[in-house]
Amino acid sequence: MTERLEAEAPGLARAADLLRAGQLVAFPTETVYGLGGDARQGTAVAGIYAAKGRPQFNPLIVHVADMAMAEQVAIFSDQARALAARFWPGPLTLVLPARPEAGISDLVTAGLPTVAVRMPAHPVARARCFWPLAGLWPRPRPTPSGKVSPTEADHVLEGLSGRIAAVVDGGACPVGVESTILGLDPPMLLRPGGVDVETLEEMLGQPLAFGGDAVKPNAPGQLVSHYAPGAAVRLEATNKQPGEIYLGFGPGPEADLTLSAQGNLIEAATKLFAMLRVADKLASARGAATIAIAPIPETGLGRAINDRLRRAAAPRG
Known part of the structure; x- marks a missing residue:
C-alpha cells in the first residue's frame, strides 16, 4: 500500500527512511510531482523505470539540495555556475559532464557521459535531497511513462498507488510544467519548460539552438509521444x-x-x-x-x- 505522508517533519523523516532503504517516494517540486529514488542505488533507479514503464534509454534528472551536492555529481564550467547562480533553486535543468566518482547509477544517465542536474525550489523537494535523488518528472512524473504529468498528490496516486512506497503531499505544484533542460558547450535548448527561452537567451547573450533526439534521447522528455491522454x-x-x-x-x-x-x-x-x-x-x-x-x-x-x-x-x- 502506498503511504500518503504529510509535508511536515514526521512525514519527511519517514520519506527519508524509505529512500535510504532503496524505496521509491513521490514528492512535489515547483514544477510537477517527481518520483524519486536514490540515484546511487541501481535497484532503486530500476524500480523507477519499472513503476513508470519508462524506456531505459531516456535519461533521468538528478535532483540536488545545494551547489556542494551538485558539484559532487557534475563538472561545472564557469558558464554553468553562472546559470546555476541565476536560476537555482528553480525550474532549470543543466546537462553537464558527469563525475564518475559520484557513483551515480548508469541507469540514471542511460549510459551517457553527461548527467542532467537540477536544484528544485520547492522546500519539500530540497528537504528530501539529503543525497542525490534520481527523479522523473519530465514526464517522468509519477504516472506511467507517456501519460500526463502529475501536479497534485492525487494525480500520483491515480497512476502509481500500490506500486511505490509513498507520496509526500505538498499540495498543488505552482509552476505546473516541467523544468527547462539546457545543454552547454555550446548552449542548446533540449527541452522548453519553466524558464522561458527569451530569458535564457538574454543572459547568455546569444540565440539558443534547439537540440534533442526523439530516437535516442540525450535528456528527459524528448520522446515524440509523451504526455499522452487516452483520447x-x-x-x-x-x-x-x-x-x-x-x-x-x-x-x-x-x-x-x-x-x-x-x-x-x-x-x-x-x-x-x-x-x-x-x-x-x-x-x-x-x-x-x-x-x-x-x-x-x-x-x-x-x-x-x-x-x-x-x-x-x-x-x-
Missing part, C-alpha cells in the same frame, strides 16, 4: 467538431474546459496537465474520441505548453 488530441483547433471535447484558451468559441479564459500563459502552464486529465475523463464519460485544443501562442511559456501538447498529439506506437 486523441487535435491541436490548433479554432472550433469544436462533433465527437470532441474542446479545451479553450483565451476568448473564442464556447469551450467545455479552458486553460485560461483570459489567455494567461502562466495560468495555462499551471493548469495544463490537470486540464488534460479532466478533458480525458470528460471525453471518456461522453464517448468523445478526441480532445480539441485551442491555439496557444508560441512565445514565453507558450513554447513549453506547445511542446507538451505536440507530444500529447503525436502518433502512438
Whole structure:
C-alpha cells in the first residue's frame, strides 16, 4: 500500500527512511510531482523505470539540495555556475559532464557521459535531497511513462498507488510544467519548460539552438509521444467538431474546459496537465474520441505548453 505522508517533519523523516532503504517516494517540486529514488542505488533507479514503464534509454534528472551536492555529481564550467547562480533553486535543468566518482547509477544517465542536474525550489523537494535523488518528472512524473504529468498528490496516486512506497503531499505544484533542460558547450535548448527561452537567451547573450533526439534521447522528455491522454488530441483547433471535447484558451468559441479564459500563459502552464486529465475523463464519460485544443501562442511559456501538447498529439506506437 502506498503511504500518503504529510509535508511536515514526521512525514519527511519517514520519506527519508524509505529512500535510504532503496524505496521509491513521490514528492512535489515547483514544477510537477517527481518520483524519486536514490540515484546511487541501481535497484532503486530500476524500480523507477519499472513503476513508470519508462524506456531505459531516456535519461533521468538528478535532483540536488545545494551547489556542494551538485558539484559532487557534475563538472561545472564557469558558464554553468553562472546559470546555476541565476536560476537555482528553480525550474532549470543543466546537462553537464558527469563525475564518475559520484557513483551515480548508469541507469540514471542511460549510459551517457553527461548527467542532467537540477536544484528544485520547492522546500519539500530540497528537504528530501539529503543525497542525490534520481527523479522523473519530465514526464517522468509519477504516472506511467507517456501519460500526463502529475501536479497534485492525487494525480500520483491515480497512476502509481500500490506500486511505490509513498507520496509526500505538498499540495498543488505552482509552476505546473516541467523544468527547462539546457545543454552547454555550446548552449542548446533540449527541452522548453519553466524558464522561458527569451530569458535564457538574454543572459547568455546569444540565440539558443534547439537540440534533442526523439530516437535516442540525450535528456528527459524528448520522446515524440509523451504526455499522452487516452483520447486523441487535435491541436490548433479554432472550433469544436462533433465527437470532441474542446479545451479553450483565451476568448473564442464556447469551450467545455479552458486553460485560461483570459489567455494567461502562466495560468495555462499551471493548469495544463490537470486540464488534460479532466478533458480525458470528460471525453471518456461522453464517448468523445478526441480532445480539441485551442491555439496557444508560441512565445514565453507558450513554447513549453506547445511542446507538451505536440507530444500529447503525436502518433502512438
